[in-house]
Amino acid sequence: MIGDLFEDFLLFFEPNLHAHIDFSKAPDFLQQELFQLVNDKKKGRGVADQIVKVQLKEGREQWILIHVEVQGTDHADFSARMFQYFYRIYDRYREKIIALAIMTSPHESKAPVDFRYQYFGTTLHYAYTNRKLLDYPVEELQQSDKLFSKVVLAAKYLHSTNDKELQRYQFKMKLMREIVRNEKYPRTAVQAVFHFIDYLLKLPKDLEQKLSEVMYPILGEEKKLMELYNKENASPTIANAFEMERVEGKTEGRIEERLRLVQNMLKKDLSLEEIADLAGLSEDEVLAIRNELLQ
Structure with missing residues (x-):
């Protein structure tokens, strides 16, 4: 989702930074460079990282590296790893780096939000931006018109409906209907979000079928979206609706x-x-x- 909806991602989590970036020039995701820099630290970690090169709106050519880490569980060395990633990237590129950590756990995180080192007069303090999904109230996300707020809402629904299938069905149905009826959202973005929601909020077959039956007439009104899905791989809910059609x-x-x-x-x-x-x-x-x- 970060890759598909990067502009929406920044607009939601870092609107001030978003305002300084020239999105008429496509962001450059430096996945190969990241793999080479942090591969030895990634084994066995439930972490997803992105390094994204962007262009600022200032007159001359400039670019900024953004390091994004999604962290779902506490690790004692989390802040140390954040520093290691920062230093390795900085040492390689010598560019400005903004480090942003997204904590996805539904529980209060005890992981430190900065890295401190002090030993015989040698002192280091490295701080980074920390965002916790726990800090975003469901009511606020429901009222928000930002597309990525719906992605965050789906993640929160995943945790709150872990063993409540009917409630998950109701949340998923309401979320999908709201997204598809908002004409402000680009249809390609809606497609990506639907894939994410279907992957995240999985339902038993009977409820998945029921959801498709509910969504079918709504999607039938969405000619652009239906045409797009006819050309691309559909998410399970949409695929079922196509089968019904x-x-x-x-x-x-x-x-x-x-x-x-x-x-x-x-x-x-x-x-x-x-x-x-x-x-x-x-x-x-x-x-x-x-x-x-x-x-």
């Missing part, structure tokens, strides 16, 4: 075919019994079709 289309086609068949046989003066037998209908249904034709 396909089945419904076949059913309507079969009904129209039967109507034409009955109409042709009526023109040939076949008996109601013969027509019903050939068309696989009851005599009352054939009679109803004939009465409609006579009106």
